[in-house]
Amino acid sequence: MTNGLSGDEPRRPARAGRVGVSLAAMAVALSTAFTALPEPAAAQNYTFNSVSIEGNQRIEPGTILSYAGIARGETVSAAELNDAYQRILASGLFESVEIVPQGGTLVIRVVEYPTINRIAFEGNQRLDDEALAAIVESQSRRVYSPSTAEADANSIAEAYVTEGRIAARVTPKLIRRSENRVDLVFEVFEGGVSEVERIGFVGNDAYSDRRLRRVLETKQAGLLRAIIRSDTFIEDRIQFDRQLLEDFYSSRGYVDFRITGVNAELSEERDGYFITFNVEEGQQFAFGDVTVESDLPEVDVAKFQDAIRLRSGRTYSPSHVETEIARLERLAVQEGLNFVRVDPRISRNERDLTLDVSFVLTRGERIFVERIDIEGNTTTLDRVVRRQFDTVEGDPFNPRAIRQAAERIRALGYFANANVEAREGSTPQQVIVDVDVEEQPTGAISFGGSYSTTSGFGAAISFSESNFLGRGQKLSLGVNTASSASSYNFNFIEPAFLGRDVEFGIALNYTETDNQYSEYDTGTGIFRPSFGFPISDNTRLTLRYTARYTDIRNASDGDAGQIIQYEEGLGERVDSELGYTLSYDTRRTGLNPNAGVLLEFGQDFGGLGGDTNYVRTNMRAVAQTLVLNEEVTLRAAVEAGALNYTSGVSRVTDRFLLSDSTFRGFEYGGIGPREYDGPSDVDDAVGGNFFAVARFEAEFPVGLPEEYGVTGGLFYDVGSVWGLSDDTVDQTSNSILYEDASLRHVVGFSVFWDSALGPLRLNFSQPLKKEDRDREQNFSLSISTEF
Template sequence: MMRNVGVMGRLASAVAVAALVGLVLPEPPVFAQTAEELGLSMGLPDEQVQPTVAPVPQGFVADSVSISGNALVDGATITAFLALPRGKELSQAELNDAWQRLFGSGLFRSVQLVPQGRVLAVTVVENPMIGEVDFQGNDVIKDEELSKVVKLAGRRILSVTQAEADAAAITDLYQARGRASVRVTPKIIRRTANQVDLVFEIIEGNVNEIAEITFVGNQAFSDYRLRQVLNTKQAGILHRLIQRDTFNEDRLELDKKLLADFYLSRGYLDFRIVDASATYARERDRTFLSFTIEEGQAFKIGAVTVVSEIEGLDAEGFQRARKPRSGTAYSPNAVQNTVEALETMALQQGLNFVTVDPRLTRNDAAGTVDVAFVLIKGERAFVERIDIEGNTTTLDQVIRRQFRTVEGDPLNRRDIAQAAERIRALGFFTDVAVTQAPGNSPDSAVVKVAVEEEPTGTLTLGAAYGKASGLGLNIGYSERNFLGRGQGLTVNIQSGSDNVDSRIDFTEPALLGRDLSLGLQATYGTTEHPNNANYDTVIATFSPSLTFPIASNTRLRLNYKLSSETISNVDGGSTLLAAEAGEKLSSSLGYSVTWDTRGTGLNPKGGTLVQFGQDFAGLAGDVQAVTTNLRAVTETRVLSDEVTLRFSLEGGAVTSLGDDTTRVVDRFSGIGKIRGFEVRGIGPRENDQALGGNLFAVAKFESEFPLGLPEEYGITGGAFVDMGSVWGLDQTVAGVDDGFRLRTVAGVSLLWDTPIGPLRFDFTKALKKESYDREQTFDFTISAKF
């Protein structure tokens, strides 16, 4: 915070100090009289600011303007404010309006207009010039940030109107930070006859926290569940760190939309918010937020049909599109997804100007909604051009390639809306507006895109802790919009108690301007006798990949991987590990298919993820093997969305080819697969040394549920059961058990979502295990960024 000695000295004298504005929210600013100290006509009684315009003689014509009294404002500026025509008869009203414009500019404390013959004599007394602008009393917001929101500055003429606006801008900035009781008072300090310093005195007040969020009229969902939907949060035990627990009126509108979307996606068609109000505590440091709602009836999907009203177009070919299922909760998102799918099918068949009109038929008695997707002929129009503005860093091509439509194509409003969503999904902009305007012909339109950019780079310094891995440090840099090209770049270095890993990732999301993602990844990692392993490793990899869509919600990834893997410093105790020591080069081609319905709106209560992939090593190098991985996860919410249920199934297999045999760095170790065991705590072992296995499989049943604590604390509970095993070796020795041995673990969790990162406490008990397994009954992890 700047503290100018000269300003403070003058302020201490207090002889020439006079208040310009006394601003206390929520009342509007009121100007105090300042004429006695400063001789200014700002905010003086009405009789001192009445228009000073001499009577206009009959037929007065101003051939010229004579200006006197101005030293800081040039004559051309004064003439421009007058805006009077030359050589034309002027009335009294016109001169009065000219006076209002000139005096209203805020540049002068008095203005006189006197007709003299055919000359208009203009006499002005200027407002003083500002020497310095200072801020006093601010600690939360620094001078540099406040300077960006005020318009008045040194070497500018003091304007009472602008001083009022600047005080309001500072107040708005503080209110956005949750300080509703802030008081901002502009004051001036006389320096010379016509020069002053401007000081904004700030009383910041306390943070206005959300003391409580309540709901009235909710029957289907509890207050706890509805508070999870809102962006605004109640102040909890970490209120000093949480940024969303301060009241902000702009955020209230977002909360209302989130609440409406939540109910509508669950079939409550008649839901409405009757009232959303905030009540302040007397000190204005706490707010009580209340939503009064009417839920209405919950509807399910009834009959679903696709029909055509276009002559010659049979709807039969559109029946294979994914449609909402009868009996599921009605969701506008599911209906919208079907509309998009049908219109996309029409475009693929070369049917331009075909739109889909979803027509709903309510059956209140049965609580169902019949949906008919009607194919109709849309408006015939073409895209004349696409205009983009507001992007200062992001290249036009990054935004333009989100459109499937180009200039000259038929105008498809569905495609334009989808493009707008894709632009928002980039995550590069705080605001995106896509509108249409008439073109140069009746059947053409101009698509206008206006964006407001946001920072996309992140520098991270972090720490992580796990009972098994110990304390680790992390430093990284990521840029989601590298060089404004929409590319992603991540550089990360992470160290633990027994390992150091570095990684570089580069992504080009639109190779050759198509929906084809190019990825480049390079890693280098070292370990020194990690948990349950008496050997060191050095692994370096380079892997390019291509990813593209092959169906709705389905993407295919093709990749190549070149890696060097070295095992060294093998301690005694395992003949198998000793035989695997040394360096091997692996060269492999692979693929993976991902089907993901999460976040698509098909199921607002959950979603499903399925991934299957294989890597084939042996194109070159020393390794010949096939590695297969499968992962499937599905989750849903039950009991009024209070409880989350999740089931996952994961498995993998490494199959060596020819005379090759797998090594410990190729096999599955069980890390992160089954809870309740130490790192490398399960699977085949030789003399207590973990060997890993060529096969693994695990099934997980999990639930997360509230514990009855205030939602703003972010503390929930969980319970889980893990079942699985790691097994199988290419070769074995006496005493090594590489058969399938099922392990079963039950546990409970305490989950704490804190502003510095998620904390998880797991308490486990192995219900079924082997005698040589390494059990771990408690695990604690924390990941933080600062």
């Protein structure tokens, strides 16, 4: 506090001080009246010819009289005087009030509450003044209110509770100033963070505590507790965790699962919680008979039965039932059957633990969508939100379709909150869909460094915006420089081209390499517009055009071999390609929540106005599943590619050179055909026209607490790069090594770390079979990505 100023607790409405004096004076007056008059009832009545108001500075006398409600010459009782006193005090304008009858004059003495000069905060570090100022309702240049100050103190304390600081205390203090002004100071004691020391479960048999802890949003306190804040105890997060746990069991067929209680015990030091979930798992159910029924004459039941994807024996999940309902309702619309609703009826078979599901097609109410109202979007255009609806104004109202649209709006990532509700419209047969959203930041600028065992250290600058100009478009710019490579990229995506379910994208990329494994440099530029669209629930087709610029430089200045020097002599080259990729993905939409596959096949046809004619083919197949009560993750992947030229020749910038992300255990270009001449120190990886790689790995716990985010893995890779055209081989008198498809085998182990910098992966590998001139890489560090 400033010297010369005193700090006081905020005053409450005086009820025992000055008010007491007022009541005492009133009591004396009443007792005098009782003595003077023979009848007590008559002594309680007063008539005042005048009213004197004392002590008011800002409040007008008329305002005080209006609160008192006593008119001149009016006869009032003692009870009515007390009511007047209570009304003046309840106005919240005065610290104290006295009402004193003095003969024919009623004296009202008041002490006004001071005006707030300024509001300050002391002792706060975790939450800055700006954040706290947005919480309080007290304002400068307004009359001070003790009740408002107390409510503000409680609001500040609640803000700290949401930060996990349950011991936080906030005390409002007053510093008196001249002219009946005060400074309102909130003294904050923040306290320490109450961490979650331990999360346990009681009653779980099917899944271990470790597996269930991975489901929850709340985490146990770990080594990085200063950075990772999910280990802070927040009561609302516990409620969210209950729902996550219920969804987890429900999606795995435990239809009777329930949480009987959640105990949160505070440690003796009041700095940590021990949380225990008490659960009852019940039995796991599978789907039994899945049928379609309807008594509507226009419904072809057989056609709807054929559309069912669910089969008996699969683990039951409500999400699978919802998916089938949506599929059947779409089919009904396609068949011109409006207002047909699908009602799932489930029968339990306790003996064999199955659930029979009958989808009953019934006639729904004839209700139409009158309009869709969107509010709260200040940046995002209405059409971005509106296109998430399959329903438009005038369509039949389908509650399920509205719920699905609400989920799609939330999944956009543009809004902190999104509420979608339906209400009755202008008639009972119409509804209005209200969409209320709260926007959040969608752009990011990042500056940082990078390290790769392939390209070394580097600096990176990037900008990304997922809702560009509020149109739902994605825009990203990036510059990445490293010791052996630098790249510049631009990407733009329009997710709804011309209002259709077609994704339009433009990619621009330019890369320069100072190849640390060969004696030459390269420059590559790509311009690629593309269109992508779904052709079924899990299948997507992408069409693209690619203009590719390539250049080989400085090969003749070093020890590069004859092949590279020849290809440098061909000069700069521009290739023009048309291509496609067909993908089938069940990782998010399949019937098994623990497994999924991704299949991709793509081709690019060169020769559309370019320098050469060729076909480049790539394929990829990956699969993942969880085993051993979902403790162990098994992954498998197969990748292959082929490059066939019908005119022109391939160059090292066109052929396949594998990196450690494709085939672990070797440097970039460390396997495959090589031009070799020992006496002249020529040993160049020239790439191959074909490659094939198979990767197998298992990820599993290593015994460390899961809050550390560390797991282990074992992997086995096998593959090869091979094949050169005769035109390429003819360009050298040196030896061409490993042109055939000789397989390399690699084993190793991985350390996965879900760090504050991102999901890191450390690979330690050892080739089991390799060729003499292959270049090993026994350690690699990279960002771990989902398959």
